[in-house]
Amino acid sequence: xxxxxxxxxxxxxxxxxxxxxxxxxxxxxxxxxxxxxxxxxxxxxxxxxxxxxxxxxxxxxxxxxxxxxxxxxxxxxxxxxxxxxxxxxxxxxxxxxxxxxxxxxxxxxxxxxxxxxxxxxxxxxxxxxxxxxxxxxxxxxxxxxxxxxxxxxxxxxxxxxxxxxxxxxxxxxxxxxxxxxxxxxxxxxxxxxxxxxxxxxxxxxxxxxxxxxxxxxxxxxxxxxxxxxxxxxxxxxxxxxxxxxxxxxxxxxxxxxxxxxxxxxxxxxxxxxxxxxxxxxxxxxxxxxxxxxxxxxxxxxxxxxxxxxxxxxxxxxxxxxxxxxxxxxxxxxxxxxxxxxxxxxxxxxxxxxxxxxxxxxxxxxxxxxxxxx
Ligand code: T4K
Numbered sequence: 001x002x003x004x005x006x007x008x009x010x011x012x013x014x015x016x017x018x019x020x021x022x023x024x025x026x027x028x029x030x031x032x033x034x035x036x037x038x039x040x041x042x043x044x045x046x047x048x049x050x051x052x053x054x055x056x057x058x059x060x061x062x063x064x065x066x067x068x069x070x071x072x073x074x075x076x077x078x079x080x081x082x083x084x085x086x087x088x089x090x091x092x093x094x095x096x097x098x099x100x101x102x103x104x105x106x107x108x109x110x111x112x113x114x115x116x117x118x119x120x121x122x123x124x125x126x127x128x129x130x131x132x133x134x135x136x137x138x139x140x141x142x143x144x145x146x147x148x149x150x151x152x153x154x155x156x157x158x159x160x161x162x163x164x165x166x167x168x169x170x171x172x173x174x175x176x177x178x179x180x181x182x183x184x185x186x187x188x189x190x191x192x193x194x195x196x197x198x199x200x201x202x203x204x205x206x207x208x209x210x211x212x213x214x215x216x217x218x219x220x221x222x223x224x225x226x227x228x229x230x231x232x233x234x235x236x237x238x239x240x241x242x243x244x245x246x247x248x249x250x251x252x253x254x255x256x257x258x259x260x261x262x263x264x265x266x267x268x269x270x271x272x273x274x275x276x277x278x279x280x281x282x283x284x285x286x287x288x289x290x291x292x293x294x295x296x297x298x299x300x301x302x303x304x305x306x307x308x309x310x311x312x313x314x315x316x317x318x319x320x321x322x323x324x325x326x327x328x329x330x331x332x333x334x335x336x337x338x339x340x341x342x343x344x345x346x347x348x349x350x351x352x353x354x355x356x357x358x359x360x361x362x363x364x365x366x367x368x369x370x371x372x373x
Contacts, residue, residue, distance in 0.1 A: 002363055005308040009357060011288075013350045014188045015252050017244030025240045034236060038216070041239035045194075048246060053167070055176045055201045057208045059215060060234040060242075064163050064185030064198035068096035070232050071181040071200050072131075074210045075157045077102055081130035086116050087318040087329055088337045089135040093161050094319050097133065105129070106320055106329040108336050113279060114138070114290075114344075117336065118146035125150075131157040136165035136175055137315070138346075139285035140278060144170065144178035159183070162201075164287040166192050167253070171281045176201035181211075186242065191256075191287050192249050194242035197234050255351030256286040259358045263289055263347060266362040270369050272296055288314065289349040296372045297343050303368035309348060309361055316341040 029035065036042075042060060050058045061067035077083070083097045087106040094104040107124045110117035116134045132151055134142035142160060151158045160178065162168070163185035168175040176182040186197030200211050210227075213220065218227030234242075267273045274292040278284050293300055297313070304311045318337045320329035331338040347361060 002307065002360060002367070004306065007308070009309045009348050009353070009361070011310060011312045011346055011348050012189050013352050014193055015191075015245055015248045015351070017241065017248065021244055022240065025244070026237070029236055029240070036233060036235035038233060039236045039239070041236045041243060042234055045234075045239045045242045045246075048243065049199065052246060053174050053176060053201070055174055056203045057201065057205070059200045059208070059211045060194075060239070061198040061200060061215065061232045062234050062238075063187065063196045064161075064183050065092040065096060066230060066232045067183045067185075067198040067200050068092060068161060069099050070211065070214050070230060071159055071183055072096055072100045072102065072133075073230075074200075074207055074214055075131060075159065075180060077130040077157065080128075082126060082128045083131045083133050084116075084121055084124050084129060085133040086135050086137070086337070087320045087325075087334055088114055088137060088315050088340060089161065089319060090163070090315060091319060091322065092163075093133065093135055094325060098324075102130070103128075104325065104328065106325070106334060106337075108334045109340065110143075111336050111340065112276070113140040113142070114276065114340055115140055115142040116147065118143045118150060121147070121150050125154055125156075129154065129156060131159060133159045133161065134179070135161040135163075136168060138276075138288040138290050139165045139168045140276065141165070141168055141170055141175050141282050144175075148178070163187075163190070163198075164285065166190065166285045166287065167249070167283070168285045169283045174201075177203065180204070181207065191252065191285060192242075192245055194234060194238040194245070197238050197242065252351045253286045256349060258355060259349060259351075259353055260284075260286065260289060262355055262358040263291070263362065266359070267291060267365065270366060272369055272372075273365070286349075289347045290314070290344050291347060292340065292343040293345055294343065296369060297345055299372055300365055300368040301345055303371065304361070304364055307360075307364045309364060311348065312346045313341075313344065314346045316344065
């Protein structure tokens with residue numbers, strides 16, 4: 001008989017650097033007393049990440065939300081203009097639009113990748129539209145080619161929220177190469193993290209100057225402020241964690257791959273369960289493991305919780321159910337979003353989970369679905 005876990009099994013568990021390595025770097029920090037304001041660890045991490053992801057420009061931020069807000073500001077979109085985005089995302093995505101005095105226009109997603117449906121974007125474009133903000137949800141890439149064509153034809157900027165897509169690639173090319181700016185999250189719940197943190201990635205050198213300036217209050221030098229900037233700086237302790245964690249990412253991904261194989265081999269045997277597949281030619285970031293459950297998602301969620309397994313309904317409800325966005329979409333106008341949000345469940349997914357626990361999670365899901373029949 002399967003017993004509930006004594007300690008909770010969460011959706012994720014952060015990787016952590018070797019304690020001795022960490023303290024030796026912290027010792028250096030004590031000696032230098034340079035704790036923040038784009039210090040040497042910060043600079044080193046920016047360069048390392050640029051190389052690791054093979055991207056042209058990367059600017060670190062203190063979290064992805066401030067990164068999103070700054071990226072939209074850097075694109076210089078007309079105040080009050082409309083940004084087409086997905087309601088199937090974390091609250092930070094539309095919030096960043098509104099924090100810039102812009103209006104989110106929610107467009108439905110397509111069922112395979114759960115990202116913005118390009119065929120529905122055009123119907124949402126008006127004379128007030130200034131940008132498209134797609135989300136590579138769970139690391140599934142948006143249909144970047146089609147979105148680029150639509151943007152080009154309508155003179156729109158394109159931004160991507162790549163909070164879940166740290167190493168996602170399309171045909172060997174980093175997902176961050178597409179669109180004007182991509183935002184990454186390095187929150188503790190992410191595959192690669194700096195406790196809290198994030199980055200903006202882009203190819204345009206003029207954006208680089210602008211982003212760096214906005215990140216540091218718009219300060220040019222000791223006596224000159226040229227932009228209404230923000231404090232988006234990542235501190236040196238976070239940068240140290242980042243440098244040490246970066247060397248653990250590959251191993252963590254391999255462990256997650258093994259867990260994904262267990263889920264993939266066992267769960268599709270259950271009639272109610274579908275596992276979304278990454279499109280051909282794309283490589284997974286192994287950030288989340290979403291499954292879609294017909295009819296009985298909430299029963300599975302609750303049964304897992306009875307066994308102290310904390311799967312998460314990311315992203316239920318859709319953003320259009322939040323009080324602040326209620327007038328901006330509904331089940332009728334966003335049918336695919338609502339259908340996916342009703343079925344989705346993200347399973348615990350981290351290296352230290354181990355094969356045995358992954359199998360127990362599958363057993364409990366089986367038990368839940370038996371109850372339903
Ligand atoms: N765009 C998208 C698409 C996003 O998903 C997010 C964030 C953002 C933008 C904004 O990125 P940031 O500004 O945060 O960089 C979590 C994360 O806080 C959030 O970063 C993430 N997406 C979102 C999907 O998940 P919660 O409220 O679900 O987190 P919480 O505290 O319930 O954590 C989940 C589980 O992780 C816990 O049950 C236990 C475990 N955990 C968590 C933390 C914080 C740990 O083991 N250790 C920890 O330190 O939002």
